[in-house]
Amino acid sequence: MAPSWTFAVDPTDLSRTTVAHGVAGEVGDGEALLRVDRVGLTANNVTYAVLGEAFRYWRFFPPAHRGLEAGWGLVPLWGFADVVASTVEGVTAGQRVYGYLPPATHLVVRPERVDANGFRDAAAHRADLPSPYNAYRLTTGDAAYRADEEDLLVLFRPLFFTSFMLADYLADNGFFGATTLVLSSASSKTAYAAAFELRGRGPRVVGLTSPGNVAYTASLGCYDDVLSYAQVETLPPAPTAYLDLSGAPATRASLREHLGGHLIRDVAVGLTYQVPNIEAAGEFFFAPTQMRKRGADWGRDELDRRFAQAWRRFLDALGDRIDIQVGHGPEALRTAWLDAVAGRTPARIGQVVQL
Known part of the structure; x- marks a missing residue:
């Protein structure tokens, strides 16, 4: 043995x-x-x-x-x-x-x-x-596998699956009427992969990150705007959906105070900062739920095909970043x-x- x-x-x-x-x-x-x-x-x-x-x-x-x-x-x-x-x-x-x-x-x-x-x-x-x-x-x-990309697959595929399904969930629901989508922990792989899928589909995509990550996150080219957490108050008062990938209570509180009724959706996606703050959000996004829906809507083969196409686009855009x-x-x-x-x-x- x-x-x-x-x-x-x-x-x-x-x-x-x-x-x-x-x-x-x-x-x-x-x-x-x-x-x-x-x-x-x-x-x-x-x-x-x-x-x-x-x-x-x-x-x-x-x-x-x-x-x-x-x-x-x-x-x-x-x-x-x-x-x-x-x-x-x-x-x-x-x-x-x-x-x-x-x-x-x-x-x-x-x-x-x-x-x-x-x-x-x-x-x-x-x-x-x-x-x-x-x-x-x-x-x-x-369909998404290439032998020379295994390391990218182990790093990004589970995250990109969540990102792909999150973007699809939002689009499937007309972005809940939001004209601005705000993602916390914007330098994280799940966040910027979701932003890559979301940008150009209607709403303005804004990333929130720490001051030290602003330049890198902006260089990814997948956000319409990148702000530090301290700049939340510069967000315009437009119908906004918050996609929380950090779980940081202070960020959620700042957004709610600044946007008030303009914050029309508050979705917890992940917990970069190990604070179980899900209860404070409006809902928790669970990728397998949207996957089951699309499996029924499209069939497994079509879901796999769409994912593989999106994955290839993402890797091509990621380059050497x-x-x-x-x-x-x-x-x-x-x-x-x-x-x-x-x-x-x-x-x-x-x-x-x-x-």
Whole structure:
């Protein structure tokens, strides 16, 4: 059996971490073993941890069978893994998949609904969890996949999926009558990918960010205007929808005080600043909900086609505006995690870890 390791965090103190060593799980009837290869680590993963209880993110990868004591949690990551053993027809050693992975070297899955696109993990503990997170996509059946872009995929694809669905949700609802869309944490990947999708579709797109990130965020070219948080009061009194990717109570309070009744929509999208401020927002945007709607409206193939087209446009526009840093092993994963939790990762940096 192959040696393995698992990185875990304390859900009550995200800066407290541990690594458990062991051996890879045995493959039983109806199971396959994945060897996790490379993963991305962004503020999105911090959001998973902050919302771990409320949105059941801690339940995807239970720590109990990994030699960990009670009280530790495994933060879900997005990345690539290789099938190294399987007893399931259609799932074979050597296949490469993209999907939701633990911060660990190995994952045992129960593949069902196997087809040319991939499979779903039908493990009992994941049965009532949001289905999009249970899908594992074969690289050979993925219209958005290119082998030389794997690091961009692990960094941006889950974020861009949220961004793509958020923009579609707003357009699908006529932007709720807003003529201005304001995005907080505007230098974050999810925010500027959403802005890329939204700009030019009608409303003015404004990004809010810290003073030190104003120049970089403006250089991305996806906002009509970029302001520091202290400049909120310069926003014109127009029908405005606030897309909150930071969760910072002070920003929401400033917008409400300045815009009053002109703030017609207040949508929480993420929590860059680990403050569970969702209750203060008007609603919480959950990308899988809009995905299910569009899956019914368009069908899976058309949804995949539209996403792949949008993804290609985004990458072409992104160019060399992101610097990818690749680390190796558990210590690199720990460093990248602590940087993300503390907000130390510069906006231009993309953290990828090869396990």
